[in-house]
Amino acid sequence: MWIIPFVALYEICMRTKTMGPAGISQRLVREGHFLEATSRGGRRAILVHFNADAGRVLGIDVGRTHLTMILTNLALEIMEQRSVSFDTDRGPEVCLPILISEIRTFVEASMVSWEVIVGIGLGIPGPLSVDLRRLSSPPHMPGWDNIDIWESLHVAFNKLLYIDNDANMGALGENHYGAGRGTSDMAYVKIGTGIGSGLIMNGRIYRGHRGSAGELGHLTIDENGPLCVCGNRGCLETLASAGPIVADTQQGLSLARKLASEDNSLVYTPVLSSRANVDIADVVVAAQHGDAASIASLERAGERIGLVLAGLVNLFNPEAIVIDGSVARAGEILLAPLMRVAASASLPAAWKDTKILPGELGVTAIALGAAFTVLDAAFGVHAHSVPAASPGAAASILASEHFLNPALPKDEIS
Numbered sequence: 001m002w003i004i005p006f007v008a009l010y011e012i013c014m015r016t017k018t019m020g021p022a023g024i025s026q027r028l029v030r031e032g033h034f035l036e037a038t039s040r041g042g043r044r045a046i047l048v049h050f051n052a053d054a055g056r057v058l059g060i061d062v063g064r065t066h067l068t069m070i071l072t073n074l075a076l077e078i079m080e081q082r083s084v085s086f087d088t089d090r091g092p093e094v095c096l097p098i099l100i101s102e103i104r105t106f107v108e109a110s111m112v113s114w115e116v117i118v119g120i121g122l123g124i125p126g127p128l129s130v131d132l133r134r135l136s137s138p139p140h141m142p143g144w145d146n147i148d149i150w151e152s153l154h155v156a157f158n159k160l161l162y163i164d165n166d167a168n169m170g171a172l173g174e175n176h177y178g179a180g181r182g183t184s185d186m187a188y189v190k191i192g193t194g195i196g197s198g199l200i201m202n203g204r205i206y207r208g209h210r211g212s213a214g215e216l217g218h219l220t221i222d223e224n225g226p227l228c229v230c231g232n233r234g235c236l237e238t239l240a241s242a243g244p245i246v247a248d249t250q251q252g253l254s255l256a257r258k259l260a261s262e263d264n265s266l267v268y269t270p271v272l273s274s275r276a277n278v279d280i281a282d283v284v285v286a287a288q289h290g291d292a293a294s295i296a297s298l299e300r301a302g303e304r305i306g307l308v309l310a311g312l313v314n315l316f317n318p319e320a321i322v323i324d325g326s327v328a329r330a331g332e333i334l335l336a337p338l339m340r341v342a343a344s345a346s347l348p349a350a351w352k353d354t355k356i357l358p359g360e361l362g363v364t365a366i367a368l369g370a371a372f373t374v375l376d377a378a379f380g381v382h383a384h385s386v387p388a389a390s391p392g393a394a395a396s397i398l399a400s401e402h403f404l405n406p407a408l409p410k411d412e413i414s
């Protein structure tokens with residue numbers, strides 16, 4: 001069930017050049033497309049139910065090493081899903097044509113006509129420009145700075161198109177469809193190759209002055225620590241993201257530290273230290289099978305993330321913090337020490353009733369948030385989070401006969 005404010009309905013009337021709002025609402029209610037509801041809070045509203053199958057939305061999660069694409073219906077149910085490997089290190093000149101080609105292949109393989117695709121939402125790692133068209137000095141993707149990604153995709157597809165930071169998209173996904181449902185102040189923290197967060201305040205993405213809010217991975221926790229890609233030392237990301245956890249495990253550093261603190265003379269048999277091409281998924285699996293070095297490195301990362309989250313709790317006082325990303329797949333091994341430190345290092349008043357939750361949407365969180373952004377902008381589900389969207393977007397889409405004439409089963413009206 002969607003709620004379109006009066007202004008959006010008025011736009012639809014103007015674009016379709018049919019009749020005034022009262023007239024169109026009567027016609028559409030009579031025809032079964034829209035169901036008029038009682039006013040809420042003095043603002044006239046029309047409850048609208050679309051046939052979920054009247055259109056499709058493309059949600060894309062561009063990762064540094066993967067691409068996850070979903071096609072949803074208008075109820076944001078995932079109809080098709082595909083993940084392929086991707087490598088942003090090859091630069092935008094190579095990657096953008098591949099991205100466009102992968103999207104085309106995915107849509108064609110899904111047997112979906114481009115005509116029914118309402119729009120494309122895309123999450124990408126790194127801070128974006130204020131107009132949400134290009135990456136702005138992305139620390140992990142230096143060659144992508146200031147490249148107009150929006151323009152490339154717009155030229156290729158000519159669809160309603162929204163791009164945002166991947167953590168912001170993940171925050172929207174988990175906030176509307178996952179672990180953060182029902183919360184209006186929430187942080188989504190993605191811990192993978194990098195560490196980033198999307199902040200939702202009063203139900204909307206908080207962007208800050210220039211749009212870069214949420215760069216949790218670059219909070220300093222050791223000013224003499226390892227050099228970070230951002231140029232500073234000892235950022236959280238240099239100590240608790242996937243790469244450093246793998247290195248820690250292979251060198252047995254956190255395990256040695258833990259054993260020394262316990263005065264334990266355990267003789268450890270290395271499991272992953274001699275293996276090549278170990279990644280975070282290997283460490284997580286080894287930890288779940290009881291490997292002491294993998295457990296110790298994940299616990300140490302959890303403590304460090306918990307310390308930074310205590311600061312987030314003190315400053316922002318969220319109702320929920322949703323933890324996601326490849327490192328978060330370790331589950332309780334990471335979350336237990338993370339929660340212990342977050343609880344003890346934050347102020348009791350700020351910590352009280354804060355929920356720290358694993359993400360529920362897995363690899364589709366970002367793509368789903370991206371698809372949500374398109375629907376939100378097109379149909380005004382919420383006061384959407386994308387500043388560039390025009391209020392006429394819904395009108396132009398709804399003005400097509402296709403979307404104005406969905407078959408609406410009566411039993412779906414509620």
Ligand SMILES: [Zn+2]
Nearest residue numbers: 218228230235
């Ligand atoms: Zn940094």
